[in-house]
Amino acid sequence: MRVMAQIGMVMNLDKCIGCHTCSVTCKQTWTNRQGVEYVWFNNVETRPGVGYPRQYENQEQWQGGWVRKRNGKIKLKSGGRISRLTKIFSNPKLPGLDDYYEPWTYDYDNLISSPTTDTTPVARPKSLITGKDIKISWSANWDDDLGGTYETGHKDPMLKGIEDSVKFEFEKSFMFYLPRICEHCLNPSCVGSCPSGAMYKRSEDGIVLVDGDKCRGWRMCVTGCPYKKVYFNHRSGKAEKCTLCFPRLEVGQPTVCAETCVGRLRYIGLFLYDADRVLEAASTENEQDLYAAQLDILLDPNDPAVFAQARRDGIPEDWLEAAKKSPVYKLAKEYKVALPLHPEYRTMPMVWYIPPLSPVVDALKNTGNDAEDAKNLFAAIDTLRIPAQYLANLMTAGDVSVINKVLKKLAAMRSYMRDFNLGNDFNEDIPNSVGMTGENIYDMYKLLAIAKYVDRYVIPAAHQETADKLEEAMAAGCSVDFTEIPGGPNAERKPVPIALETFHLTKKRASAESFDETLEGGE
Amino acid sequence: MLNVFWNSGPYIVTMIFIVGMFWRYKFDRYGWTSRSSQIYESRLLRIGSPLFHIGLLMALGGHVMGLMIPASFTESLGISEHLYHLVAVALGTIAGVMVVFGMTILIYRRRTVLRVFQVTTKMDKLMYLVLGSLVLLGVYNTIGINLLDLPGKYPDGYNYRETVSVWFRSIATFNPKAELMKDAPLTFQLHALVAMALIAIIPITRLVHIFSAPVGYLSRPYLVYRKRTTKKARRGWEPTQVG
Ligand code: HEM
Ligand code: SF4
Ligand code: SF4
Numbered sequence: 121m122r123v124m125a126q127i128g129m130v131m132n133l134d135k136c137i138g139c140h141t142c143s144v145t146c147k148q149t150w151t152n153r154q155g156v157e158y159v160w161f162n163n164v165e166t167r168p169g170v171g172y173p174r175q176y177e178n179q180e181q182w183q184g185g186w187v188r189k190r191n192g193k194i195k196l197k198s199g200g201r202i203s204r205l206t207k208i209f210s211n212p213k214l215p216g217l218d219d220y221y222e223p224w225t226y227d228y229d230n231l232i233s234s235p236t237t238d239t240t241p242v243a244r245p246k247s248l249i250t251g252k253d254i255k256i257s258w259s260a261n262w263d264d265d266l267g268g269t270y271e272t273g274h275k276d277p278m279l280k281g282i283e284d285s286v287k288f289e290f291e292k293s294f295m296f297y298l299p300r301i302c303e304h305c306l307n308p309s310c311v312g313s314c315p316s317g318a319m320y321k322r323s324e325d326g327i328v329l330v331d332g333d334k335c336r337g338w339r340m341c342v343t344g345c346p347y348k349k350v351y352f353n354h355r356s357g358k359a360e361k362c363t364l365c366f367p368r369l370e371v372g373q374p375t376v377c378a379e380t381c382v383g384r385l386r387y388i389g390l391f392l393y394d395a396d397r398v399l400e401a402a403s404t405e406n407e408q409d410l411y412a413a414q415l416d417i418l419l420d421p422n423d424p425a426v427f428a429q430a431r432r433d434g435i436p437e438d439w440l441e442a443a444k445k446s447p448v449y450k451l452a453k454e455y456k457v458a459l460p461l462h463p464e465y466r467t468m469p470m471v472w473y474i475p476p477l478s479p480v481v482d483a484l485k486n487t488g489n490d491a492e493d494a495k496n497l498f499a500a501i502d503t504l505r506i507p508a509q510y511l512a513n514l515m516t517a518g519d520v521s522v523i524n525k526v527l528k529k530l531a532a533m534r535s536y537m538r539d540f541n542l543g544n545d546f547n548e549d550i551p552n553s554v555g556m557t558g559e560n561i562y563d564m565y566k567l568l569a570i571a572k573y574v575d576r577y578v579i580p581a582a583h584q585e586t587a588d589k590l591e592e593a594m595a596a597g598c599s600v601d602f603t604e605i606p607g608g609p610n611a612e613r614k615p616v617p618i619a620l621e622t623f624h625l626t627k628k629r630a631s632a633e634s635f636d637e638t639l640e641g642g643e
Numbered sequence: 644m645l646n647v648f649w650n651s652g653p654y655i656v657t658m659i660f661i662v663g664m665f666w667r668y669k670f671d672r673y674g675w676t677s678r679s680s681q682i683y684e685s686r687l688l689r690i691g692s693p694l695f696h697i698g699l700l701m702a703l704g705g706h707v708m709g710l711m712i713p714a715s716f717t718e719s720l721g722i723s724e725h726l727y728h729l730v731a732v733a734l735g736t737i738a739g740v741m742v743v744f745g746m747t748i749l750i751y752r753r754r755t756v757l758r759v760f761q762v763t764t765k766m767d768k769l770m771y772l773v774l775g776s777l778v779l780l781g782v783y784n785t786i787g788i789n790l791l792d793l794p795g796k797y798p799d800g801y802n803y804r805e806t807v808s809v810w811f812r813s814i815a816t817f818n819p820k821a822e823l824m825k826d827a828p829l830t831f832q833l834h835a836l837v838a839m840a841l842i843a844i845i846p847i848t849r850l851v852h853i854f855s856a857p858v859g860y861l862s863r864p865y866l867v868y869r870k871r872t873t874k875k876a877r878r879g880w881e882p883t884q885v886g
Binding site: 196201202205208209210211212214215216217249250251252307308311312314315316317319320321322323324325331332333335336337338339352354355356357358370582 | 672673674675676677678679680681682683684685688689691692693695696697757758761762849852855857859860861863865866867868869870871
């Protein structure tokens, strides 16, 4: 056993309102530059829908991720090492700009500089690539809110086998939002496919990054990632990807997408995992067993043996404490309600999703039934095959039984807590029927429904002893290091990094019980 | 005059190349890339780029053979000069045709696909000018002189292995023999001259990508782990540090 730490995220899809705030704040932070105009490290897709880039999940076309060879080992789906090198001069499986979309802006200047005319001057759309007029015909979320009913809906690769039922029965159609970032996989195929070795997984926290100084623009990682979350900066000729906002995480702040999430549906925390068994788990024969295998290599931070080994493997104490409190571990492994996105790609993704119960609830409501009654909900989950099958195609390699189990837990929570809120007697049969206890359900409810900032984000800062070397910490410092001036202004006092200051302020605001509390005193 | 050039030119060019590559690596490591334009346009690149590159690599291989390995060595292996010449001309012709076709497609693509044209830098243009002349001269030497004998002076082909190659090796052994170059056909001289120009400008073009050919990929493990650096991050305006 070799214990490594991984920062993971869970998103509770029931709460996503599809507002795209996460995408916008992420873009403002990371990709508002030339060369990455078309890039959204965080994007929100309406599902069913084709996604961004279009149909990225169709791996027969794009060849992302790993496949299991007959001898039980895994290799990149796009081919072995030699064969991939022979394709370096022109990568046959690279999505083109038009598979994403051609980014544009508007000629706002014309609104002001136009001479007096009979008609109102307009701001024409201009391509950000060529600067010429363009006809806008696609974007990163062109099929927003269409839920597969639009002409493009049936092109969603995950509708295979059920497209007819979804397309033709409008009353039975359903939709939900799927916010996506890089999965910071335990077995990242992007890293495996980089010919220069420029991509790497950080051993401290598992964040997957591109070393821009080492990247040579071979653009093989774009193909390698089955989620299409490595992008090619077409101006600098280098790969770029979601960084999990590491400068923020290093000082204990959540990522920008999580911080600004309107639905407060994101959770960030630590996983401890057994690095020695990643490959074995990723090589599991049956695709539908990959989810279980992935759960299996996550280690219980409360197990003394794990704890002792983690110490020996150099994981700092504060990280181990954080691992014990990790909300993502609880949701993924203890309650087993969070599922990985496309485990069948064998990359062991570390952004997990709680599947939405809302398609079922909505359908039930439409039939005039009580959508909070456990019996009704359980029955509906069993009969409403289409949403469950669709979710299974996304999260369990098609295994509906796992999805049903999770949905039933969420349904159980819903009706159990209704009794609680209405002051009725608890019906312990409800949690028992999904293999949980009333206490479990209550804890899960607290985490899913009312968790505060500090419960949703349990992020240990990077090593204290090196923290002041981080760039963001330096940004607040003055060019004069006060500690070196004996008796100088602020002697003995190191400048407080801006990031830490805002962290404490935000934390205070987010965890306050009342508005007044946020006003009292400074930190 | 020409003697001075053929004697000292190669050394000057080599110095420019070495200093230039060091400078590029030190100050512009972020700019060290093939600067792929594939996401703009893929259809033409799919044909042009592999043709061009594979042809070029074949030609490079041919140059290594032809310039570095003395005729006496191949003869001692029992390969007659005639056989060597035959194979060299045959492979050279194939490579030449591939490169010319590939490069034509690539240049046509650069010029006509608006997205690609707009990101074509002055350096790209200079590079294609030099590289294009180099290739055309090389193809003329192989096909025009050695295969077809267009000038009508070399019925058996021009045996550069007794002049140009010896000159090349004399440079490498620091015992330059310029007089060998002077008698070579003009197009051979020009080919060598343009090659030197290309080598001199490599450090300031995208051609630096040649020296990052990722052969290490064949032997490294798939996954790469790295420790978080605690070094203060480089600001955008600071030069990259070596090491
Ligand atoms: C030895 C290994 C080499 C590799 C792996 C390699 C790889 C590449 C790649 C990936 C591109 C980008 C293609 C794209 O997506 O747009 C490229 C472009 C290019 N390479 Fe190479 N290359 C190699 C050698 C060479 C050599 C020896 C030359 C010429 C002396 C050369 C000249 C070029 C040129 C001119 C382009 C630009 C093509 C264009 O877009 O117009 N390469 N190369
Ligand atoms: S999701 Fe992220 S870590 Fe996983 S393969 Fe894609 S880019 Fe790499
Ligand atoms: S900010 Fe939150 S609620 Fe809004 S789209 Fe993003 S994930 Fe969904």
